[in-house]
Amino acid sequence: ADVKxxxxxxxxxxxxxVVAEAIKAMKKTEDVFGYRFEFEHGLFGGIAxxxxxxxxxxETLAICKKADAVLLxxxxxxxxxxxxxxxxxxxxxxxxxxxxxxxxxxxPANVFDCLKEASTLxxxxxxxxxxIVVRExxxxxxxxxxxxxxxANGEEAVDTCVYSVTxxxxxxxxxxxxxRTRRKKLASxxxxxxxxTSRLWRETVNRIAPxxxxxxxxxxxxxxxxxxxxxxxxxxxxxVTENMFGDILSDEAAMLxxxxxxxxxxxxxxxxxxxxxxxxxxxxxxxxxxxxxxxxTILSVALMYRLTFGYHDAAEAIERAVKEVLDAGHRTGDIAxxxxxxxxxTAMGDLIVSAI
Amino acid sequence: ADVKxxxxxxxxxxxxxVVAEAIKAMKKTEDVFGYRFEFEHGLFGGIAxxxxxxxxxxETLAICKKADAVLLxxxxxxxxxxxxxxxxxxxxxxxxxxxxxxxxxxxPANVFDCLKEASTLxxxxxxxxxxIVVRExxxxxxxxxxxxxxxANGEEAVDTCVYSVTxxxxxxxxxxxxxRTRRKKLASxxxxxxxxTSRLWRETVNRIAPxxxxxxxxxxxxxxxxxxxxxxxxxxxxxVTENMFGDILSDEAAMLxxxxxxxxxxxxxxxxxxxxxxxxxxxxxxxxxxxxxxxxTILSVALMYRLTFGYHDAAEAIERAVKEVLDAGHRTGDIAxxxxxxxxxTAMGDLIVSAI
Ligand SMILES: CC(C)[C@H](C(=O)O)[C@@H](O)C(=O)O
Ligand SMILES: CC(C)[C@H](C(=O)O)[C@@H](O)C(=O)O
Numbered sequence: 081a082d083v084k085x086x087x088x089x090x091x092x093x094x095x096x097x098v099v100a101e102a103i104k105a106m107k108k109t110e111d112v113f114g115y116r117f118e119f120e121h122g123l124f125g126g127i128a129x130x131x132x133x134x135x136x137x138x139e140t141l142a143i144c145k146k147a148d149a150v151l152l153x154x155x156x157x158x159x160x161x162x163x164x165x166x167x168x169x170x171x172x173x174x175x176x177x178x179x180x181x182x183x184x185x186x187x188p189a190n191v192f193d194c195l196k197e198a199s200t201l202x203x204x205x206x207x208x209x210x211x212i213v214v215r216e217x218x219x220x221x222x223x224x225x226x227x228x229x230x231x232a233n234g235e236e237a238v239d240t241c242v243y244s245v246t247x248x249x250x251x252x253x254x255x256x257x258x259x260r261t262r263r264k265k266l267a268s269x270x271x272x273x274x275x276x277t278s279r280l281w282r283e284t285v286n287r288i289a290p291x292x293x294x295x296x297x298x299x300x301x302x303x304x305x306x307x308x309x310x311x312x313x314x315x316x317x318x319x320v321t322e323n324m325f326g327d328i329l330s331d332e333a334a335m336l337x338x339x340x341x342x343x344x345x346x347x348x349x350x351x352x353x354x355x356x357x358x359x360x361x362x363x364x365x366x367x368x369x370x371x372x373x374x375x376x377t378i379l380s381v382a383l384m385y386r387l388t389f390g391y392h393d394a395a396e397a398i399e400r401a402v403k404e405v406l407d408a409g410h411r412t413g414d415i416a417x418x419x420x421x422x423x424x425x426t427a428m429g430d431l432i433v434s435a436i
Numbered sequence: 437a438d439v440k441x442x443x444x445x446x447x448x449x450x451x452x453x454v455v456a457e458a459i460k461a462m463k464k465t466e467d468v469f470g471y472r473f474e475f476e477h478g479l480f481g482g483i484a485x486x487x488x489x490x491x492x493x494x495e496t497l498a499i500c501k502k503a504d505a506v507l508l509x510x511x512x513x514x515x516x517x518x519x520x521x522x523x524x525x526x527x528x529x530x531x532x533x534x535x536x537x538x539x540x541x542x543x544p545a546n547v548f549d550c551l552k553e554a555s556t557l558x559x560x561x562x563x564x565x566x567x568i569v570v571r572e573x574x575x576x577x578x579x580x581x582x583x584x585x586x587x588a589n590g591e592e593a594v595d596t597c598v599y600s601v602t603x604x605x606x607x608x609x610x611x612x613x614x615x616r617t618r619r620k621k622l623a624s625x626x627x628x629x630x631x632x633t634s635r636l637w638r639e640t641v642n643r644i645a646p647x648x649x650x651x652x653x654x655x656x657x658x659x660x661x662x663x664x665x666x667x668x669x670x671x672x673x674x675x676v677t678e679n680m681f682g683d684i685l686s687d688e689a690a691m692l693x694x695x696x697x698x699x700x701x702x703x704x705x706x707x708x709x710x711x712x713x714x715x716x717x718x719x720x721x722x723x724x725x726x727x728x729x730x731x732x733t734i735l736s737v738a739l740m741y742r743l744t745f746g747y748h749d750a751a752e753a754i755e756r757a758v759k760e761v762l763d764a765g766h767r768t769g770d771i772a773x774x775x776x777x778x779x780x781x782t783a784m785g786d787l788i789v790s791a792i
Contacts, residue, residue, distance in 0.1 A: 200667060201557060205556040226631070238633070239596075241577065242587075242594050244592040246590055273524065274577075275595045276582035279593065280593035281593075303684050306688040310688065310691045310692055325684075327658070328662045328684055335662070336666055
């Protein structure tokens, strides 16, 4: 097979530890399936601030641009929380999304059988929950003009939320396409009773919908969606929404599964290129102790194989290996019922690697 | 006692039915406690669109402005959902908030013992949940400039989110004051890692905090708050946030209690004036059938007595009456386990009235 270039951005906190296990899993799929990867590492986030004076160094961006896919660990931590804006890890995160044109964030929220009990929702409510939040990632209030000004009553701050028809159309079409490969249900979330951007969003969705007659569409107001996710999580299939709403709802959806340590995400641009990362954060409190759960990052590799490379056999092998290891009762501390029996990051990685 | 003027806006759907029971309860407190009320009714929402061609007629606004407090049922319904903006019920809602200067929305989310099972959350997670969301109600992206324009890539829509220091300060001070009367914990919710309005929000909160050294303050990012509400609802006491985040989080908080048919809300301006309404909507599907649950509206009266009039004795009598009737096992259809034993709106109202 031809060699695929992978940009590896381990980042901060537990990032390097979990990424190391994901790379081990990728190497195992080289042996088993004959795929070939070339890894190039880049500094990003807090560590890049410390070593290069910027969260997103030019070299790192160049490595990503040359790559076929990016594997990201996690960024951020209290150390940089009070830095000025240009020197904060999340500025790097927003920067890399924009620079790589990653307009779509895909967040599957599904329930792992062995973790049903970890959710704060009743098991019978959660039963069958398997949804994907498709979040617009390079527009909206995140990237609109922001400034301070002197108003009639003193100092004011302003954020601007902008969406073009083109931006809405590309993310919504992608969501329709994803729904087609699943249970064929799409919930478009907006606040069309208040926001102009939401009215444009809804008009655009309605204009496009006839192209996907096989997909059942519902419009849900964002406040109602926050409620329905709690009331009937299993009724959702694909949810598509704008950047800010997606930030909130995807985290709510992730938490309700009880599987937050296991969830992976993809940020996609035009074409097959994508950035893959676990949903969980950098967990600075447990960094360096070898106890972090590497499963979400390993499953991000499976997502990469499916969405960027079409390596469905290897993706399935990874997913099956994870299931096997969990079914055999192995747990890292975050998901262990009996914490005294918990295994470490490397041990979990090794078990999954040998099960591939 | 002096006569208090109450503007009554029954609105649409089940609004008139539930408001009628709340008025019965108010009249009973006239008899029992010697308070005196004068009711003046106004058209609002869908019914005002139908009869007056506008969701918020001038007469209605005048009635509210003359009143000491407003009692609102519910507004809206599918009939008006596709109307142009000026002819939609929610335009009336936004209009009345602005016209009456109701900058603060108070939404208690607590668990009723008899409804613990109605929540989709596990009872042990919910145990002890008793929080209040204080939502800024007349600023932010709801009221900023909105327009369409031709951009580089075709049509665009724009919403503007604006907050002044003054607006943030008055809502945050109110939230600190409320926290003082409770468990003395305040969670301020923002997205300060992305939004300029949130950075101004957080700066303002931090500047004011030293005036309330007895209140424990935490800053929570909105996405994290959506998660923590699910993970540790009972750890929150008072949550204060801006308009759009408050819309989403207060609905999420209401739903997780399982008590959505029972929750009341207050919208307050400067001074003691306030508008009181149930959290639930107009439920057009069950309107006119005499089966709606009037408890949230009756409890809104108790909230009015406490926050606008300082009638704590009557407020307590209402709250105790509701508890008594529920403890005796009476249920409307929405909260009945055995639907065949459910009682109607008037019967529930009568029971509560006689228990006052
Ligand atoms: C860190 C922050 C800027 C970021 C966002 O809001 O997009 C994060 O919450 C996420 O969801 O990836
Ligand atoms: C109807 C709508 C405009 C309103 C809002 O978003 O404020 C409603 O959701 C609410 O919370 O009262």
